[in-house]
Amino acid sequence: xxxxxxxxxxxxxxxxxxxxxxxxxxxxxxxxxxxxxxxxxxxxxxxxxxxxxxxxxxxxxxxxxxxxxxxxxxxxxxxxxxxxxxxxxxxxxxxxxxxxxxxxxxxxxxxxxxxxxxxxxxxxxxxxxxxxxxxxxxxxxxxxxxxxxxxxxxxxxxxxxxxxxxxxxxxxxxxxxxxxxxxxxxxxxxxxxxxxxxxxxxxxxxxxxxxxxxxxxxxxxxxxxxxxxxxxxxxxxxxxxxxxxxxxxxxxxxxxxxxxxxxxxxxxxxxxxxxxxxxxxxxxxxxxxxxxxxxxxxxxxxxxxxxxxxxxxxxxxxxxxx
Amino acid sequence: xxxxxxxxxxxxxxxxxxxxxxxxxxxxxxxxxxxxxxxxxxxxxxxxxxxxxxxxxxxxxxxxxxxxxxxxxxxxxxxxxxxxxxxxxxxxxxxxxxxxxxxxxxxxxxxxxxxxxxxxxxxxxxxxxxxxxxxxxxxxxxxxxxxxxxxxxxxxxxxxxxxxxxxxxxxxxxxxxxxxxxxxxxxx
Numbered sequence: 212x213x214x215x216x217x218x219x220x221x222x223x224x225x226x227x228x229x230x231x232x233x234x235x236x237x238x239x240x241x242x243x244x245x246x247x248x249x250x251x252x253x254x255x256x257x258x259x260x261x262x263x264x265x266x267x268x269x270x271x272x273x274x275x276x277x278x279x280x281x282x283x284x285x286x287x288x289x290x291x292x293x294x295x296x297x298x299x300x301x302x303x304x305x306x307x308x309x310x311x312x313x314x315x316x317x318x319x320x321x322x323x324x325x326x327x328x329x330x331x332x333x334x335x336x337x338x339x340x341x342x343x344x345x346x347x348x349x350x351x352x353x354x355x356x357x358x359x360x361x362x363x364x365x366x367x368x369x370x371x372x373x374x375x376x377x378x379x380x381x382x383x384x385x386x387x388x389x390x391x392x393x394x395x396x397x398x399x400x401x402x403x404x405x406x407x408x409x410x411x412x413x414x415x416x417x418x419x420x421x422x423x424x425x426x427x428x429x430x431x432x433x434x435x436x437x438x439x440x441x442x443x444x445x446x447x448x449x450x451x452x453x454x455x456x457x458x459x460x461x462x463x464x465x466x467x468x469x470x471x472x473x474x475x476x477x478x479x480x481x482x483x484x485x486x487x488x489x490x491x492x493x494x495x496x497x498x499x500x501x502x503x504x505x506x507x508x509x510x511x512x513x514x515x516x517x518x519x520x521x522x523x524x525x526x527x528x529x530x531x532x533x
Numbered sequence: 534x535x536x537x538x539x540x541x542x543x544x545x546x547x548x549x550x551x552x553x554x555x556x557x558x559x560x561x562x563x564x565x566x567x568x569x570x571x572x573x574x575x576x577x578x579x580x581x582x583x584x585x586x587x588x589x590x591x592x593x594x595x596x597x598x599x600x601x602x603x604x605x606x607x608x609x610x611x612x613x614x615x616x617x618x619x620x621x622x623x624x625x626x627x628x629x630x631x632x633x634x635x636x637x638x639x640x641x642x643x644x645x646x647x648x649x650x651x652x653x654x655x656x657x658x659x660x661x662x663x664x665x666x667x668x669x670x671x672x673x674x675x676x677x678x679x680x681x682x683x684x685x686x687x688x689x690x691x692x693x694x695x696x697x698x699x700x701x702x703x704x705x706x707x708x709x710x711x712x713x714x715x716x717x718x719x720x721x
Binding site: 302307 | 563664
């Protein structure tokens with residue numbers, strides 16, 4: 212579908228994110244209910260199990276909510292900068308913060324020649340933006356504005372919080388599946404309750420099937436949500452800069468770069484501007500990627516300026532694939 | 534029994550109306566805040582200019598006109614901000630933008646000046662200040678859009694007039710802004 216204004220792209224992205232979260236919620240509810248009813252024969256047990264799983268998942272994530280950003284920043288070796296040490300960077304972040312209507316975040320630089328950036332923090336008042344020295348060197352002011360517009364949009368759209376919400380749901384499903392399969396394996400298969408009958412037994416089997424499939428399915432949905440939010444951040448960046456060219460050029464420059472970002476690993480990969488684990492980028496049209504393919508991101512931006520999608524030759528030149 | 538139902542309906546309506554009112558107050562305040570932010574940025578630009586003129590003055594003895602143009606335009610903008618109407622202020626600020634562009638165009642002719650660290654730093658300052666003025670106007674327009682949508686859509690529009698919420702205007706560029714600014718490269 213061609214969407215020629217950033218407003219349309221943003222609305223579509225938000226709708227799709229919400230839909231995906233609802234799907235996970237429904238899966239969690241069905242699964243919890245199936246476990247509760249299947250093992251005990253009481254529907255009330257199903258509701259109790261679902262709520263219990265959500266509470267546990269939430270508790271596990273509380274630490275991440277409050278301290279997560281510090282952890283990510285220190286694990287990546289980021290150093291805070293100020294107007295004396297990085298005047299142009301601070302200026303560009305300030306410009307984007309004004310355009311986005313959010314307070315000025317803390318700004319960090321990671322000493323690595325691989326070009327990348329990320330944003331973290333639970334809300335705009337506690338936000339941080341980090342960028343590699345490689346990115347700072349390779350981009351001009353307009354491109355830097357595009358990238359930082361993208362990162363500040365993650366902050367403004369509360370994507371870090373949204374991602375955490377999804378992680379809680381997915382984690383709860385995984386937890387439920389784990390606990391349930393363990394107990395069933397060790398003899399929970401026999402229903403010890405008078406109330407359990409034929410219906411409950413069928414639901415029990417359903418619960419076993421869900422226990423195997425639901426965690427994988429939920430993880431796939433989580434990755435789809437991550438990709439949606441990346442597209443949303445791209446559109447929001449254009450809303451801030453009113454200039455798709457800067458961001459499109461920045462993406463093209465980064466696509467061509469084959470360097471691996473040393474500080475990133477699988478756990479933090481989803482936070483970055485482009486997927487820092489290079490072997491995923493090449494086949495990232497798969498469902499297993501946290502980021503959409505760079506070529507798709509560039510093509511969506513080209514829709515906004517009325518340009519045709521990139522030609523085959525350009526795509527090959529960009530990604531170095533043949 | 535009917536009394537209870539009527540009471541519940543009334544409470545629900547009250548909660549909804551309170552929500553609408555508070556939402557509109559928040560949006561209107563954001564518009565006002567965005568407006569004052571523009572003033573903050575304009576003042577920043579005014580404060581920057583004396584430093585800039587000082588830094589280039591020594592090198593540009595033959596360029597007095599350009600320097601005095603900038604200084605005068607700045608003074609005019611400051612007084613328009615203090616006493617003039619919004620359109621008058623916008624006009625004065627646009628004139629100042631033109632004068633600054635002329636100044637930087639002339640700086641291009643002086644290799645020593647172009648390479649001077651102070652001048653480069655000031656040039657970045659001016660660039661970012663111009664951008665920040667522009668983005669704060671853009672943000673103002675975005676908050677006006679949000680507020681106007683808020684008071685014009687249903688069901689808010691039913692209560693908006695009652696509570697005294699009126700439509701706000703977007704920041705409009707002056708007609709002169711559509712013209713290409715004149716850059717004065719004369720040596721007099």
